Amino acid sequence: MTVLVSVVTATGDGQDLFPLFTGVARLLGYLAFVLVIGTTFFLAWLWPKDSVEWVFIRLFYGGAALMLLTTVLVAVLSTSGSWADAFVGRSGATALARLSILALGVGFAWELLGDARRWRIPILIWQLVLIESFIVDSDAWREPWLVVKVLATTGHLAATGAWLGGLLALAAILVPSAHLEVLHDVLPRFSIIAIASVVTLVVTGALHALAVAGSVTALMTSTYGVVLAVKVIVFGVMLLLGNVGRRYAARLAHRKVTEIDESASDQSVRVFAVAVGAEFALATAVLATTAALVHFAPAA
Amino acid sequence: MGVNCVPRSVVVQRILGIVVAAVLAVFAMLVSGRSPSTAPPDPSSTLAVTPSTPETSTSAAPTPTPPGAAATTGPGLTEPGIHVVAQSAVDGSLEVVERVRVGTPVSTLLLAPPSPRGAGSAGATPTITGFQAQAGGLLVTDTPMSPLPADGDRIELPAPATDITMRYRLEGGADRSQPAPVGRVLILLPPVTRPDPALGDPAVVVEVIGGTVRNLVCPDLPVSDQLCGRQRGTVWSTTTLPLSRSSVVAQMDLPQPGAG
Numbered sequence: 001m002t003v004l005v006s007v008v009t010a011t012g013d014g015q016d017l018f019p020l021f022t023g024v025a026r027l028l029g030y031l032a033f034v035l036v037i038g039t040t041f042f043l044a045w046l047w048p049k050d051s052v053e054w055v056f057i058r059l060f061y062g063g064a065a066l067m068l069l070t071t072v073l074v075a076v077l078s079t080s081g082s083w084a085d086a087f088v089g090r091s092g093a094t095a096l097a098r099l100s101i102l103a104l105g106v107g108f109a110w111e112l113l114g115d116a117r118r119w120r121i122p123i124l125i126w127q128l129v130l131i132e133s134f135i136v137d138s139d140a141w142r143e144p145w146l147v148v149k150v151l152a153t154t155g156h157l158a159a160t161g162a163w164l165g166g167l168l169a170l171a172a173i174l175v176p177s178a179h180l181e182v183l184h185d186v187l188p189r190f191s192i193i194a195i196a197s198v199v200t201l202v203v204t205g206a207l208h209a210l211a212v213a214g215s216v217t218a219l220m221t222s223t224y225g226v227v228l229a230v231k232v233i234v235f236g237v238m239l240l241l242g243n244v245g246r247r248y249a250a251r252l253a254h255r256k257v258t259e260i261d262e263s264a265s266d267q268s269v270r271v272f273a274v275a276v277g278a279e280f281a282l283a284t285a286v287l288a289t290t291a292a293l294v295h296f297a298p299a300a
Numbered sequence: 301m302g303v304n305c306v307p308r309s310v311v312v313q314r315i316l317g318i319v320v321a322a323v324l325a326v327f328a329m330l331v332s333g334r335s336p337s338t339a340p341p342d343p344s345s346t347l348a349v350t351p352s353t354p355e356t357s358t359s360a361a362p363t364p365t366p367p368g369a370a371a372t373t374g375p376g377l378t379e380p381g382i383h384v385v386a387q388s389a390v391d392g393s394l395e396v397v398e399r400v401r402v403g404t405p406v407s408t409l410l411l412a413p414p415s416p417r418g419a420g421s422a423g424a425t426p427t428i429t430g431f432q433a434q435a436g437g438l439l440v441t442d443t444p445m446s447p448l449p450a451d452g453d454r455i456e457l458p459a460p461a462t463d464i465t466m467r468y469r470l471e472g473g474a475d476r477s478q479p480a481p482v483g484r485v486l487i488l489l490p491p492v493t494r495p496d497p498a499l500g501d502p503a504v505v506v507e508v509i510g511g512t513v514r515n516l517v518c519p520d521l522p523v524s525d526q527l528c529g530r531q532r533g534t535v536w537s538t539t540t541l542p543l544s545r546s547s548v549v550a551q552m553d554l555p556q557p558g559a560g
Contacts, residue, residue: 088331094328099324100323104321106313107320214405
């Protein structure tokens, strides 16, 4: 990790590239967040079987490792490569607190992954605390409208984790076409989660953007507003393409998309997998614009 | 995966997780009260333009500023207003850090050079060079016109911001007094920020470092308040001024060429 930071520091020195590297690290951090929160949410609330698949264990540990790496990278890069300043003050304390919560999750991965349905409430609390570790050091944790922004951002991150994590977990089942029988239970539940998440994302996103910008005029006339508009457009395209893909898969399977399972044709399952994969790829673009928004967010 | 038949490796993993989590939590608590090694505002330091949001909202009551150091609390720093630190060079130019802090985000800033006021400074023709600015953590790419017109120029900020930090060199603002002791000048001091409807008329404090300041005069104030300078060690600062009446003239002896 030190070598990686040294390379980035050497490249960034004199070229003012630290914001770019920080943005990339932040984007990877969001992906890690989706992997960790999404996988545990999926297993706790959507996965119908008692046994857990290896793919979910890999997704969780991969996400945890990526979160460790990106938390350290963002902390160090935000202080222009200074390790001495990286873990000092509120930002440093928040980063360490996040790693502490993550360590607790990895330590109890047995319950988190293998027995998730029985431990739903502790897992939910753990997820909320992890989400707050992202919020405390964000532009949401500032007056004015602190409570509104914190609630909106908490809802926004929870919905992001649940939805995108669900998409990823679905892709993990659909792409290898393994255990398609679980789709019969998973898809109707995920459909409700997806709709609730989209509504939550739209409402909380609008509230947060207004609170951060200060006014509609400020939102419309700032760079922050432009980047937000790009995010909304990509988000809209993501919803549209996802819908087209799902409808096409349903037409091929001659049934509703939520009823696709192991009895559906291979072609319809493949199309459905591609639609889910494309939706997740566009979600990555949304996360990238979110990382950019952090850079353009006006300070309170 | 039942709880009753937990393998030993899982128990070890749990213990390790708890220990690591506890150690990290303790470290988090320890470092939360500490500040980064970033120096307080100082015109000779490039760190002064770092737009770090002062962590004053969570800190205790403001600490008194030590003699010889620029203020760390007050308008433009911990409360809405403008804080200016100007350090004089041997040629009478000033290296300036100007911090603007407002309650409601602004997306533009009107800048104008300080205008000559009163006897003795009429010959001054202040200009700004080497202008740099950051707003809410973002670099400001718009730069003011050069030379800056007397009625001002408006710069666009990259996003609405409540914290704007500018650093620039103010040249031509010094007028050598005649006859006078060697090195004595009258210097027009910033701010260069001008009142406008979005900004309002915030409070301003100007601090001067370097050279030997004799006094500070605020010609726009009522006569009884015009001697507006207060000395604190080697730092002179004005009383709190409204931006609309923030003209400040310093009478000072410039640093000797070659002096450290």
